Amino acid sequence: xxxxxxxxxxxxxxxxxxxxxxxxxxxxxxxxxxxxxxxxxxxxxxxxxxxxxxxxxxxxxxxxxxxxxxxxxxxxxxxxxxxxxxxxxxxxxxxxxxxxxxxxxxxxxxxxxxxxxxxxxxxxxxxxxxxxxxxxxxxxxxxxxxxxxxxxxxxxxxxxxxxxxxxxxxxxxxxxxxxxxxxxxxxxxxxxxxxxxxxxxxxxxxxxxxxxxxxxxxxxxxxxxxxxxxxxxxxxxxxxxxxxxxxxxxxxxxxxxxxxxxxxxxxxxxxxx
Amino acid sequence: xxxxxxxxxxxxxxxxxxxxxxxxxxxxxxxxxxxxxxxxxxxxxxxxxxxxxxxxxxxxxxxxxxxxxxxxxxxxxxxxxxxxxxxxxxxxxxxxxxxxxxxxxxxxxxxxxxxxxxxxxxxxxxxxxxxxxxxxxxxxxxxxxxxxxxxxxxxxxxxxxxxxxxxxxxxxxxxxxxxxxxxxxxxxxxxxxxxxxxxxxxxxxxxxxxxxxxxxxxxxxxxxxxxxxxxxxxxxxxxxxxxxxxxxxxxxxxxxxxxxxxxxxxxxxxxxxxx
Amino acid sequence: xxxxxxxxxxxxxxxxxxxxxxxxxxxxxxxxxxxxxxxxxxxxxxxxxxxxxxxxxxxxxxxxxxxxxxxxxxxxxxxxxxxxxxxxxxxxxxxxxxxxxxxxxxxxxxxxxxxxxxxxxxxxxxxxxxxxxxxxxxxxxxxxxxxxxxxxxxxxxxxxxxxxxxxxxxxxxxxxxxxxxxxxxxxxxxxxxxxxxxxxxxxxxxxxxxxxxxxxxxxxxxxxxxxxxxxxxxxxxxxxxxxxxxxxxxxxxxx
Numbered sequence: 001x002x003x004x005x006x007x008x009x010x011x012x013x014x015x016x017x018x019x020x021x022x023x024x025x026x027x028x029x030x031x032x033x034x035x036x037x038x039x040x041x042x043x044x045x046x047x048x049x050x051x052x053x054x055x056x057x058x059x060x061x062x063x064x065x066x067x068x069x070x071x072x073x074x075x076x077x078x079x080x081x082x083x084x085x086x087x088x089x090x091x092x093x094x095x096x097x098x099x100x101x102x103x104x105x106x107x108x109x110x111x112x113x114x115x116x117x118x119x120x121x122x123x124x125x126x127x128x129x130x131x132x133x134x135x136x137x138x139x140x141x142x143x144x145x146x147x148x149x150x151x152x153x154x155x156x157x158x159x160x161x162x163x164x165x166x167x168x169x170x171x172x173x174x175x176x177x178x179x180x181x182x183x184x185x186x187x188x189x190x191x192x193x194x195x196x197x198x199x200x201x202x203x204x205x206x207x208x209x210x211x212x213x214x215x216x217x218x219x220x221x222x223x224x225x226x227x228x229x230x231x232x233x234x235x236x237x238x239x240x241x242x243x244x245x246x247x248x249x250x251x252x253x254x255x256x257x258x259x260x261x262x263x264x265x266x267x268x269x270x271x272x273x
Numbered sequence: 274x275x276x277x278x279x280x281x282x283x284x285x286x287x288x289x290x291x292x293x294x295x296x297x298x299x300x301x302x303x304x305x306x307x308x309x310x311x312x313x314x315x316x317x318x319x320x321x322x323x324x325x326x327x328x329x330x331x332x333x334x335x336x337x338x339x340x341x342x343x344x345x346x347x348x349x350x351x352x353x354x355x356x357x358x359x360x361x362x363x364x365x366x367x368x369x370x371x372x373x374x375x376x377x378x379x380x381x382x383x384x385x386x387x388x389x390x391x392x393x394x395x396x397x398x399x400x401x402x403x404x405x406x407x408x409x410x411x412x413x414x415x416x417x418x419x420x421x422x423x424x425x426x427x428x429x430x431x432x433x434x435x436x437x438x439x440x441x442x443x444x445x446x447x448x449x450x451x452x453x454x455x456x457x458x459x460x461x462x463x464x465x466x467x468x469x470x471x472x473x474x475x476x477x478x479x480x481x482x483x484x485x486x487x488x489x490x491x492x493x494x495x496x497x498x499x500x501x502x503x504x505x506x507x508x509x510x511x512x513x514x515x516x517x518x519x520x521x522x523x524x525x526x527x528x529x530x531x532x533x534x535x536x537x538x539x540x541x542x543x544x545x546x547x548x
Numbered sequence: 549x550x551x552x553x554x555x556x557x558x559x560x561x562x563x564x565x566x567x568x569x570x571x572x573x574x575x576x577x578x579x580x581x582x583x584x585x586x587x588x589x590x591x592x593x594x595x596x597x598x599x600x601x602x603x604x605x606x607x608x609x610x611x612x613x614x615x616x617x618x619x620x621x622x623x624x625x626x627x628x629x630x631x632x633x634x635x636x637x638x639x640x641x642x643x644x645x646x647x648x649x650x651x652x653x654x655x656x657x658x659x660x661x662x663x664x665x666x667x668x669x670x671x672x673x674x675x676x677x678x679x680x681x682x683x684x685x686x687x688x689x690x691x692x693x694x695x696x697x698x699x700x701x702x703x704x705x706x707x708x709x710x711x712x713x714x715x716x717x718x719x720x721x722x723x724x725x726x727x728x729x730x731x732x733x734x735x736x737x738x739x740x741x742x743x744x745x746x747x748x749x750x751x752x753x754x755x756x757x758x759x760x761x762x763x764x765x766x767x768x769x770x771x772x773x774x775x776x777x778x779x780x781x782x783x784x785x786x787x788x789x790x791x792x793x794x795x796x797x798x799x800x801x802x803x
């Protein structure tokens with residue numbers, strides 16, 4: 001890399017008093033061409049086609065226009081799947097964040113001094129975290145059968161992996177002074193963690209939990225595609241049959257729900273921090 | 274002279290602030306939610322094939338189909354699929370970023386009048402509420418199944434997050450630098466080039482890279498609804514119980530995400546410290 | 549009674565913090581340890597409750613060999629020793645009473661401490677401790693809303709809630725202004741006299757150490773160079789302990 005940089009190094013500027021200043025190579029000179037190259041290569045691989053886009057592009061707007069006005073009569077069909085979706089999110093998030101707490105403790109550098117044990121927990125966490133939520137939902141649907149249970153487990157596991165990472169990073173930033181004080185008074189490490197570290201972090205913990213809940217509503221909404229319950233089932237079905245006004249209704253309900261929950265969540269989170 | 278009555282321990286004990294109403298309310302709230310949830314979520318036991326499947330999937334990771342995993346020439350083998358997935362994510366991020374730039378500027382309160390910014394922000398919020406899969410299913414009707422659709426979907430889906438983060442950066446711009454350039458006689462283009470762009474560039478780049486990481490995972494999910502990449506083969510292999518193929522695909526996926534996460538984190542930390 | 553017999557401590561990086569300490573401290577003593585920063589004061593203090601392990605020698609506290617303590621026995625042992633820190637180490641976003649109650653956690657069964665189920669006895673002990681340091685009126689105030697001196701008194705109350713026999717204080721007033729320092733030190737004296745608790749305090753400020761402690765131990769480069777009543781201290785001895793004249797930094801000033 002250094003040798004390549006040598007080739008492109010701009011000429012040193014010589015000042016009037018003889019001193020030389022070596023200007024830095026503008027990174028744009030090598031980043032931009034690389035980006036362009038990757039873009040073109042990717043367009044090739046994905047068979048990106050402007051022609052198709054232009055030809056078929058208005059289809060998108062035609063579909064959207066068929067969704068408006070939405071079929072309000074369809075609302076009664078949406079209610080139950082919507083509540084199911086919400087319940088999957090609530091329970092899944094709850095289970096996920098609760099289980100993440102001890103796991104975060106085990107992954108924390110300041111709390112868990114055994115490098116080996118910590119390394120193992122972090123490795124398992126990282127691997128599990130790579131699996132997209134829909135993949136998890138598919139696997140659990142096969143294991144537990146179709147329905148909301150599989151979806152809930154998927155969300156719980158997904159949230160568990162994300163929350164573990166977010167939270168152990170938080171634990172590592174906590175002030176260890178009160179922790180040391182509690183250890184010196186005879187408490188064991190877990191008691192000291194609970195009584196001296198957690199009180200510093202509760203607000204942020206709840207805030208992260210709510211943030212995950214917000215994300216999970218969107219996640220739960222699509223799990224129905226693989227049969228794991230919720231609003232995704234009817235969404236996929238109505239789209240397959242191209243009954244767009246119904247789809248519009250589903251999307252409208254989804255949007256309103258997400259907006260309401262996000263607003264409530266945001267207000268609560270502001271108060272927590 | 275005011276005489277101060279000395280507090281006794283007894284008094285303090287009796288006057289303790291009551292914290293239990295809030296705790297009771299929250300506990301009740303959760304009990305109600307869980308009771309409702311009970312109606313919608315029920316454990317039906319494992320399916321007949323359930324346990325076997327779980328075991329097979331775990332085992333499959335340790336005995337993957339090596340040909341499938343290491344076949345670098347075929348378009349339908351794992352390496353190409355990973356490449357395709359990455360390409361979808363990359364293009365989706367690039368296009369999404371490019372589109373987000375004007376949208377973000379038009380929605381920033383320090384650039385355009387407040388009413389326009391509000392409209393822009395609202396549009397972005399609406400775009401953001403829909404999960405990417407929804408856009409995917411719609412785009413499939415427009416451009417058919419395949420990687421191209423995946424790119425379009427991610428482009429649109431990325432706008433939500435990217436534009437939102439861009440707006441935060443734009444609204445955080447330090448006007449002092451622009452003022453200084455103004456005072457030294459720069460025209461608008463020079464102000465943009467030397468005053469605004471340097472402040473924005475590293476932040477924008479960091480945001481884009483962060484979104485790229487996320488898009489790789491989304492590209493996989495979109496593949497499962499038919500928009501190209503590793504998702505569709507994965508879903509087919511699982512449904513057909515082709516476990517060694519599943520193992521190969523999962524290993525490929527896990528490695529891909531881990532590598533991209535590592536590279537992305539490294540680049541972003543370099544950006545943050547000023548490369 | 550605390551007995552050091554030729555105790556040494558060498559850190560893994562080769563630094564010899566204690567090079568042969570022999571010392572007896574009786575129950576009820578009020579001892580101030582003075583010396584340069586890095587002379588070994590902090591290390592000495594922390595060996596007593598095994599926050600730092602000694603390298604060689606014998607350390608007995610009430611006839612218990614400190615080095616042999618592990619696990620549950622160690623924690624039981626630490627219950628009887630309170631520690632007060634220079635930076636108070638309170639949980640900032642929590643109330644005073646909760647901070648003091650944290651001292652009772654070590655003695656509670658696991659599930660109770662997780663759920664915060666303190667007994668009435670626990671609460672009484674906590675409140676009595678707060679009363680003892682004269683800060684009862686702040687019981688339900690958040691810790692970070694208190695001044696430095698008040699926070700240190702809360703910290704002292706926290707150690708009192710352990711019902712300890714010994715209190716170790718690591719530069720307890722180094723972060724406080726002169727007036728507050730004198731108040732806090734008076735609290736220590738009160739606690740020492742009324743409850744017969746042994747107080748061992750590392751002191752950065754020599755004048756305060758001399759004023760409040762009956763007995764002074766001077767440490768220099770890991771060895772004791774003076775051990776006697778505070779009234780016996782004179783300038784020559786101080787110069788020997790510090791290797792130089794005292795700087796302004798080491799004197800707190802008048803109240």
